[in-house]
Amino acid sequence: MPNVRSLARLTELPLGAIRPRGWLADQLRLQADGQTGRLEDIWPDVGPDSAWLGGDGEGWERGPYYLDGLIPLAYLLDDADLSTRAQKWIEAVLVSQRDDGQFGPADDDWWPRMVMLKVLTQYADATGDQRVPPFLRSYFTFQARTLPGRPLHGWGRARGADNVLSVMWLYDRTGEEWLLDLGRLLLAQTHDWATFLTRDLPAGPAPAFRHLTHGVNVAMGLKTPAVAALLDDADDRDGGPGRRAEQTREMLANLMRLHGLVHGCFSGDEWLGGREPHHGVETCLVVELMFSLEHLVRILGDGTYADLLEQTAFNLLAASSDPRMLAHQYHQQANQVLVSFADRDWSFSGPDANVFGLEPHFGCCTANLHQGWPKFARSLWMRADDQTLAAVAYAPCQVDAELAGRPVRLDVRTSYPFDDVVEIGVGTAVAHEFALRLRIPGWCQEPALTVGSESIPVTPDEDGWVTVRRTWADGDVVRLGLPMRLRTVPRDDGAVGFRLGPLVLVHAVGEIWRPVPDHAGLAEWEITPRTFWNLGAWVDDPAGIDSWPVERRPVGPVPYDVDAAPVVVHGRGAPLRQWRMRDNSAGPPPAGPVSTRAPVMELRLLPYGSARLRVAELPTVTVTPEPDDD
Structure with a gap:
């Protein structure tokens, strides 16, 4: 019974319901032909000796990170070779579960399993593999039994919200109340990001390592209050989801005030670095910020986060690799006038962190960069209710969904963000009523919207959306103009x-x-x-x-x-x-x-x-x- 209880404003479509087209398909194809599709052949850490495949090689986060991008890329592109590569990992993980519910390599670190849980939920969304829910239920039973005596620590304590997302994925499909208790336990053991980022955040470059000032942790921690909103009672006396939304706005505003850079992201080279444009941004930070923003939009329904999601994807994510996606940087700079082996005024980095290569400075970004474009493509459209599709971000794609009980196809034709017109062709076998909810970016002062020859008034709601509800016929065309000054x-x-x-x-x-x-x-x-x-x-x-x-x-x-x-x-x-x-x-x-x-x-x-x-x-x-x- 899907969506038994959810306070999220939007719902993801099944993986594969959105297919990239145009320039976005070209970008994903470059990724598949480059670093992602060939990584197992050139990097031993995700090669056949990986401990996640039963070997004696690397057995921490790198295999799960890699799959976290490989799985959505394979199913978005409907690429048989990538799917085959991914499937052997899935099979190895599923057979690794022990009688007590634990799974994976022999260590007991909570953190890398949080990533693998995200992998499994995406895989199940794409394939419907019925082995995944009972696998998760067994592991979450293990967590509920074990966490009181062995709580989250280290990276897991900073990133506990990711674990909760997977718990809620299972809850939405089973309605088992004990999963909500597990989610609350995980959040109770997670760093209090709302307090830190609103009251305790220091200015300027961080002088030493702390999980709370580690840039990637900050990017992941930003979604923690919104994830907590999924567990709030609707009548929460402390303000419930509204309070969580306000916390999130304050967190991001304070972070940008003290560490924001000109491109709209915050510094993190490896730790928070202040506002000067020579400070870097780690590639892991970029893709994890995007993942957080995707869920902030989904849970809170605020289009402001979609504005920042587009800005991060179209600029920082694109810049993190060379044009053909054969190599990447560990740190990129807003003012970057030399890419070289050299020491720089950064918080913590080696002399190779600035070059484009396979594994500059450290291999976390080598493993983790792959999720950026595929998850962005998957998040372009979401469901607002059984009769409404919402355009979260704009890029060329094809969307297949069921609205009001009937199949609908949207053909999104555009060169956005390089052009300012988005055209949406509607395909439906039978004319029927449903709604399209279109995001109007905050920077756009004079949007224009037509359906066929009819001009539609554009008055966005407080979250930045305009809803067009009508009886749609096959061949109807929506034209959204977003003039860019x-x-x-x-x-x-x-x-x-x-x-x-x-x-x-x-x-x-x-x-x-x-x-x-x-x-x-x-x-x-x-x-x-x-x-x-x-x-x-x-x-x-x-x-x-x-x-x-x-x-x-x-x-x-x-x-x-x-x-x-x-x-x-x-x-x-x-x-x-x-x-x-x-x-x-x-x-x-x-x-x-x-x-x-x-x-x-x-x-x-x-x-x-x-x-x-x-x-x-x-x-x-x-x-x-x-x-x-x-």
Whole structure:
């Protein structure tokens, strides 16, 4: 009996109900042909000796992390080879369960099993394998019996909300009340993220390791109050889900106030690093933040988190790998003007953390990066009720669902985020009534919506959605226009960033890619600049930034290739020779506006995800003409 009790505002569709199309399908195919599809062949930690496969190799988080992305990628692409690769892991895990309910390698760490639980629930969503629910029930019985005497600790204590998500997955299918008690026990043993991030969060770079200031833990911990809302009674006297929603807003706002970077994510190189744009963001942080945001939207129904989800995916996730997804960085920078083996002013990282490779600095990102794009694709649409589908994020895809008891297909045709029009074709064998709930991004001031030739008023509700309910016929077409105006993002000391819709725009620095000899894996590169990086932005250009031309081009088969960027903005700036490198990174932007008589130059702005050398936070300049000689 599905959805026996759930306070979540939205529900995920079965894995495979959404199929990527267009540029998103190309991106997932690059992933399948690159790091994800070939990882077992090039990285022993997920090879045949893995302890999760019964061998004597690595037996902690790396196998589960890898599967957490491989499973959704395989079923989204309907890729038989990837599915076969994944199935041998599933079989090994299912047969590993002992009589007491424990499973997996011989250690007793709660944390890696939390990841494998997510793997199993996704697999069951895709296949309907009836072995999974009793497997989970047996393990959760083991947890309920064991946790009082051996509570969560270390990584598991920071990440307990992930365990609860899997408990609630089973509860929604069985309605067994003891699972709610287990969920509450797990949360009671999880760090109090709401208190830490709202009251106790320190400013500036963290000086030493703590689970509470570890960037990836923070990204995962952000969803803890929302997950707790799933266990709140609807009449909770302390405010129930509303209180949890307010906690979440305060957590994120305080985190961004003290550690927010120009691209809209917070620093974490490996620990929280403050607001300066040379501080890095770990790839694990990016994909775990996306996973948290996907569940914040699902549980709380607030479209603000979907805005941030799109921004994180279309910019930071894209930038974390090379364009063909053969290699990745451990840490990326907002102002990244050199990719090299070198020490940098980061909280904790080795000299290789900045290069694109197989296993820079540490292998957690090598194993964990795979979940980013597939889970984003799965989360594009969710069910609001039995008669309503909700568009969480926009990208080309095909959606198959049952609404009001009848099958419906949505064909989402768009180049968004590189264009500003989303067209949705409706397919239904019999005309019938249902609703589409469309998210209107917070940055869009003048949205336009039509169904066929009929114009629909766009008045978003308090969570950012507009609902179109009508009797739909086969062939109906919805057209949603989301005009994108170039806008600035104010930063410290007068610096600015640029946005165009959900795209973060950056000063794209010319790139020279230098292959690293004798590398492991598929590829490894350093990248050095071949053009000026130290330009200031002339935002008080008398013509105004609205006059800066926006050039749009077709999205190619490699969507984030810098040489074929689908969007180019031709801005204006001037060189600032006093702005120099510091500790192998761009130094802090000079406080502005900086008065200069340097010649005005083109400031070529590209999508953040397309430019591996970039300046996302720029000082501003005031251009003073040279006096006449006479």
